Amino acid sequence: MRNIIRASFAKRPAILGSLRNGFVAHVRTPPSSPFRTLFTRTSAALQHEERIGALECGLDERSDEVLKTKHRGLSVIHDPSLNRGSGFSVDERERLLLRGLVPPRRQALEQQIERVMSTYERQRTDLDKFQFMSMLMDRNTVLFYRILMDNFEKLAPIVYTPVVGEACQKFHAIYRRTRGMYFSIEDRAHFRTMVYNWPVDDVDVIVVTDGSRVLALGDLGCNSMNIPIGKLSLYVSGAGISPTNTLPVVLDVGTDNEELRDHPLYLGLPRKRLRGDEYISLIDDWISAVRHRWPNALIQFEDFSSDVAATLLKRYRHKHAPVFNDDIQSTGCIAVASVLSSLRARGLEPSDIAHEKIVCAGAGSAGLGVCEAIAQAIEAEGQALEDAYNRFYIVDENGLLGTGTHSKNESPTRRKFRRSDLPAGLSLKEVIEKVKPTVLLGLSGRGGLFTKDVIKEMAKHVDVPVIFPMSNPSTASECTAEQAFDWTSGRALFASGSPFGNVTMPNGVVKYSNQANNVYSFPGLGLAVTALRISCVTDLMFLAAARTIATLLPDEDVQKGLLFPGVNKLRNVSVEVAASVAQVAIDQGLTGNVLPDSALKSREGLTDFLREQMWEPKYGHIVAG
Numbered sequence: 164m165r166n167i168i169r170a171s172f173a174k175r176p177a178i179l180g181s182l183r184n185g186f187v188a189h190v191r192t193p194p195s196s197p198f199r200t201l202f203t204r205t206s207a208a209l210q211h212e213e214r215i216g217a218l219e220c221g222l223d224e225r226s227d228e229v230l231k232t233k234h235r236g237l238s239v240i241h242d243p244s245l246n247r248g249s250g251f252s253v254d255e256r257e258r259l260l261l262r263g264l265v266p267p268r269r270q271a272l273e274q275q276i277e278r279v280m281s282t283y284e285r286q287r288t289d290l291d292k293f294q295f296m297s298m299l300m301d302r303n304t305v306l307f308y309r310i311l312m313d314n315f316e317k318l319a320p321i322v323y324t325p326v327v328g329e330a331c332q333k334f335h336a337i338y339r340r341t342r343g344m345y346f347s348i349e350d351r352a353h354f355r356t357m358v359y360n361w362p363v364d365d366v367d368v369i370v371v372t373d374g375s376r377v378l379a380l381g382d383l384g385c386n387s388m389n390i391p392i393g394k395l396s397l398y399v400s401g402a403g404i405s406p407t408n409t410l411p412v413v414l415d416v417g418t419d420n421e422e423l424r425d426h427p428l429y430l431g432l433p434r435k436r437l438r439g440d441e442y443i444s445l446i447d448d449w450i451s452a453v454r455h456r457w458p459n460a461l462i463q464f465e466d467f468s469s470d471v472a473a474t475l476l477k478r479y480r481h482k483h484a485p486v487f488n489d490d491i492q493s494t495g496c497i498a499v500a501s502v503l504s505s506l507r508a509r510g511l512e513p514s515d516i517a518h519e520k521i522v523c524a525g526a527g528s529a530g531l532g533v534c535e536a537i538a539q540a541i542e543a544e545g546q547a548l549e550d551a552y553n554r555f556y557i558v559d560e561n562g563l564l565g566t567g568t569h570s571k572n573e574s575p576t577r578r579k580f581r582r583s584d585l586p587a588g589l590s591l592k593e594v595i596e597k598v599k600p601t602v603l604l605g606l607s608g609r610g611g612l613f614t615k616d617v618i619k620e621m622a623k624h625v626d627v628p629v630i631f632p633m634s635n636p637s638t639a640s641e642c643t644a645e646q647a648f649d650w651t652s653g654r655a656l657f658a659s660g661s662p663f664g665n666v667t668m669p670n671g672v673v674k675y676s677n678q679a680n681n682v683y684s685f686p687g688l689g690l691a692v693t694a695l696r697i698s699c700v701t702d703l704m705f706l707a708a709a710r711t712i713a714t715l716l717p718d719e720d721v722q723k724g725l726l727f728p729g730v731n732k733l734r735n736v737s738v739e740v741a742a743s744v745a746q747v748a749i750d751q752g753l754t755g756n757v758l759p760d761s762a763l764k765s766r767e768g769l770t771d772f773l774r775e776q777m778w779e780p781k782y783g784h785i786v787a788g
């Protein structure tokens with residue numbers, strides 16, 4: 164386990180007080196920092212060292228971080244936040260007692276990247292690639308993130324959706340090394356103390372799952388750990404959250420996946436899932452333990468099943484500490500952005516969102532969350548909320564939510580979307596025939612649900628069918644990009660949750676496949692929450708983020724069918740999302756940190772400030788403490 168404390172002095176000078184014996188101080192000193200002088204002498208010595216390093220073989224660009232460690236020898240190499248493999252300089256080798264423990268010739272980061280990528284390319288299956296990347300993450304933090312960021316389009320589908328789904332399904336079979344924390348029912352009495360087993364005082368972002376609905380793959384219990392790990396790797400690569408300050412968590416409350424539970428290699432508790440009041444009270448205990456140790460950390464609820472997701476969000480979201488549900492709110496955010504951007508592509512105005520007719524397949528927490536977010540965007544354009552709800556037609560496995568008998572326990576959100584003018588139970592195709600929707604959303608988790616019949620029916624009634632199958636992973640996508648374009652003769656605007664390649668039509672025209680995934684929103688939100696110490700995550704923040712994402716591309720790109728920048732531009736997107744979220748937080752008086760004047764004066768000042776807070780994967784200076 165890493166024994167490290169990282170601090171940006173711009174953010175928290177108080178870190179000096181929290182250094183403990185044996186820990187590493189990972190410190191970034193901006194030029195204006197009053198602490199700069201503290202490190203001046205060290206920096207001069209390090210520059211000398213760099214000149215020596217430069218003679219050995221090209222010089223890496225160093226970050227201005229200073230890592231102070233009491234570790235020596237192999238324990239430096241075994242700490243991924245300190246390890247730089249063949250990249251240790253002569254002086255670091257001396258100071259950290261590494262002489263003889265690494266091969267003699269020093270390599271620059273660029274050479275390490277070349278070597279690692281050539282081994283990566285030799286991995287045969289996607290799962291092999293996932294494991295290769297996991298092992299790299301466990302070995303060398305800087306190298307892992309440099310490689311992930313430089314090859315984001317190629318590697319995001321490996322460390323994130325879709326391959327992370329398979330890696331969860333097979334977690335028990337491929338498990339190698341621990342990362343993150345597990346809180347099980349059996350630990351319940353110890354939650355308050357076990358949070359101190361984590362060595363980092365400054366946790367900024369926690370992603371937590373109970374594994375009850377992993378992507379659309381169902382209940383994967385304790386196997387779900389790769390989801391929080393993957394999400395957090397996107398906070399780091401996509402928005403510059405410091406890797407040291409992230410914490411992946413699995414709450415093991417049992418699993419109802421019998422096959423997994425009975426598997427001899429399953430690593431979670433082999434018991435049925437805890438439910439009802441006892442479950443809620445266990446989550447209460449966990450939240451309270453976490454808040455005791457990390458009062459300001461952003462908590463992201465991830466992949467909780469629909470029966471509890473909205474309840475938990477409602478329970479914790481206004482408790483003066485930042486909490487959100489990724490599947491409800493950030494998926495909602497990217498859905499709003501996708502619809503707004505599609506309006507631009509169709510030559511319409513943002514206010515025309517109030518004229519959309521939206522059919523949504525899926526009434527789980529993500530489906531309802533997405534529809535709720537779009538309804539709020541319609542309301543923000545000056546419509547009554549009731550009229551906004553009237554733009555939706557939601558279909559689940561029992562057909563349309565319409566008139567007729569339904570459960571008394573129906574949630575208020577679901578009830579709001581129930582049509583009073585159409586009978587319950589109409590099939591998706593029947594609804595499309597009757598309603599002639601402009602937008603078709605897929606949040607059903609049912610791969611292939613948008614059949615040729617369904618899409619052709621939709622294409623009969625609109626010039627530009629807007630088709631967004633958002634379920635993950637790719638196998639759960641309601642249709643593929645190729646199908647959407649093929650069955651609409653290339654007229655569709657397409658965005659999916661998991662990535663699909665662009666499609667070349669028989670006439671040679673390229674049709675763009677966009678990725679409407681919440682990755683466009685949660686990392687930027689995390690950057691804003693961390694940099695400003697935002698105390699509560701509000702719906703307005705997500706709406707502001709959505710509007711920003713929808714306006715990042717110039718008109719000529721949007722007219723071609725591109726709805727937002729590619730994922731390889733994620734850091735730029737995240738800074739813009741963060742600035743929009745930050746502005747709402749400032750306006751709503753929800754910030755705990757005092758910002759420099761320059762950040763308050765202009766949007767550019769704010770984005771510059773946020774960009775300065777971002778962690779970069781570069782080797783910093785290691786100082787023997």
Ligand SMILES: O=C([O-])CC(=O)C(=O)O
Nearest residue numbers: 324378489490635680681
């Ligand atoms: O993980 C993803 O790609 C998006 C997401 O939150 C989900 O599908 O549950």
Ligand SMILES: [Mg+2]
Nearest residue numbers: 465466489490
């Ligand atoms: Mg999710």
